[in-house]
Amino acid sequence: MKIERKLIINLTYYHVANDVPDISLDIAVVIDVLRATTTISWALENGADSIQVFADLDLLKESAIKWHPQKRLMLGERGGKKIKGFDLGNSPLKVTKKVVNGKRLFMSTTNGTKSLQKVQHAKHLFAMGLPNRRAVAEKIISLKSENVLILGSGWEGSYSLEDSLAAGALASYLEANCDFKVNIVNDELQAALALWNIWKHNIFNCLKTATHGKRLTSLGDYEEDFKCCSELDCLDVVPAQVERGVIRAS
Numbered sequence: 001m002k003i004e005r006k007l008i009i010n011l012t013y014y015h016v017a018n019d020v021p022d023i024s025l026d027i028a029v030v031i032d033v034l035r036a037t038t039t040i041s042w043a044l045e046n047g048a049d050s051i052q053v054f055a056d057l058d059l060l061k062e063s064a065i066k067w068h069p070q071k072r073l074m075l076g077e078r079g080g081k082k083i084k085g086f087d088l089g090n091s092p093l094k095v096t097k098k099v100v101n102g103k104r105l106f107m108s109t110t111n112g113t114k115s116l117q118k119v120q121h122a123k124h125l126f127a128m129g130l131p132n133r134r135a136v137a138e139k140i141i142s143l144k145s146e147n148v149l150i151l152g153s154g155w156e157g158s159y160s161l162e163d164s165l166a167a168g169a170l171a172s173y174l175e176a177n178c179d180f181k182v183n184i185v186n187d188e189l190q191a192a193l194a195l196w197n198i199w200k201h202n203i204f205n206c207l208k209t210a211t212h213g214k215r216l217t218s219l220g221d222y223e224e225d226f227k228c229c230s231e232l233d234c235l236d237v238v239p240a241q242v243e244r245g246v247i248r249a250s
């Protein structure tokens with residue numbers, strides 16, 4: 001008689017790229033709620049052909065210059081501000097259909113693209129914000145993989161409240177919606193789950209309470225960005241890495 005082995009999903013969370021041990025990865029999910037992975041999700045939802053991510057600005061410019069100016073855009077920020085000479089900053093509100101449709105976006109941000117680069121060796125790499133949390137969770141469930149690493153982006157190596165909130169939201173959805181046993185491997189994720197249970201009905205205020213939220217508020221009026229980044233499960237797009245550093249809608 002064949003014994004059915006119940007699949008277990010081992011979920012691990014790391015706050016920032018530097019915390020990730022040097023291991024092979026099945027599934028990696030990168031989160032940068034404010035704002036990189038939210039912007040990536042909306043850009044692909046709005047028809048961008050692909051997003052190529054860079055931690056290094058010179059490498060980005062060298063690659064972008066090889067693309068026809070009408071088929072490319074350079075977007076990104078440093079310190080929350082648009083990078084000089086770039087087409088766009090890092091606001092999810094600016095990657096509209098009219099602006100990004102059919103184009104490749106060359107992207108570099110302070111933290112989010114660093115985290116994406118850190119785990120680009122994963123077999124499956126997805127970018128997640130709160131708008132596409134359910135879509136990414138359902139993709140994970142469909143893959144039936146045993147090991148899922150969730151990676152936040154933080155701020156210049158320090159912890160971020162909003163990324164942990166989203167990691168908790170992902171773990172909570174998987175616990176509630178998949179037939180497999182979900183094993184919370186580390187305390188970082190236990191804490192993130194607790195955080196989600198405290199703030200899940202007040203996401204907008206959690207983002208504004210976070211240090212990066214305060215940093216953005218000190219730079220200008222980002223109310224609409226906060227609204228967009230705090231929307232939950234409104235997008236079905238799953239940004240997936242198709243080749244090292246290149247992300248497309250899957």
Ligand code: MLT
Pocket residue numbers: 032034035036037077079080090109110111112113153216
């Ligand atoms: C980052 O990558 O650090 C963030 O996305 C920065 C931002 O957009 O404010």
